[in-house]
Amino acid sequence: MPGANISPNQGKLLNILARACSSKNILEIGTLVGYSTIWLARALPEGGKLITIEYEKINYEIALENIRKANLEETITILHGKALDILPEIEKTQADPFDFIFIDADKPSYVDYLKWAIKLSRKGSLIVLDNVIRNARILDENSSVPKVIGVQRLNDYLKECQEVDFTILQMVGEKEYDGMAIGIRK
């Protein structure tokens, strides 16, 4: 789904980062139809697990089918619903912290998602958030676009964030010039 999923080189980057921190448990917020999910799941060792959350029913159903075709049903659990409703349930049932968390859903909730990522991770976990440059539209202080305002709030939060050490990398993707925030949990 060009324009919505990450690009292949970004998928490989996530895969390398997840392997670099020896991920056994991965959390993703924003599955779409499972493209980034599959890149991440392929970074896991035998017995590793990935939980991904998707709000739109049609995306969820297509993702289930893609995951089945990729033979990853044993590794990936897709949860259907709003991430902010589902994350408290994950907190109750997940025994181990997540080693890698990829956030790529609705931008107005990015600060809330990051707070959840901090809660559900451990020292040394990696946290990655996508679409934090948006063709430099994030520089527009007068923007009224919710996606842009969500990322601006995130950037303000990152400046003060004591729990994660972040950098932002600018990238040329398939749709526009954009970037990812990449952080390590302290």
Ligand SMILES: C[S@@+](CC[C@H](N)C(=O)[O-])C[C@H]1O[C@@H](n2cnc3c(N)ncnc32)[C@H](O)[C@@H]1O
């Ligand atoms: C940019 S797409 C994800 C792309 C995917 N990570 C990839 O690269 O293949 C964002 C997804 O987040 C989902 N989404 C939006 N709001 C959400 C919410 N509140 N909870 C869970 N998913 C949400 C959208 O339906 C959409 O499928």
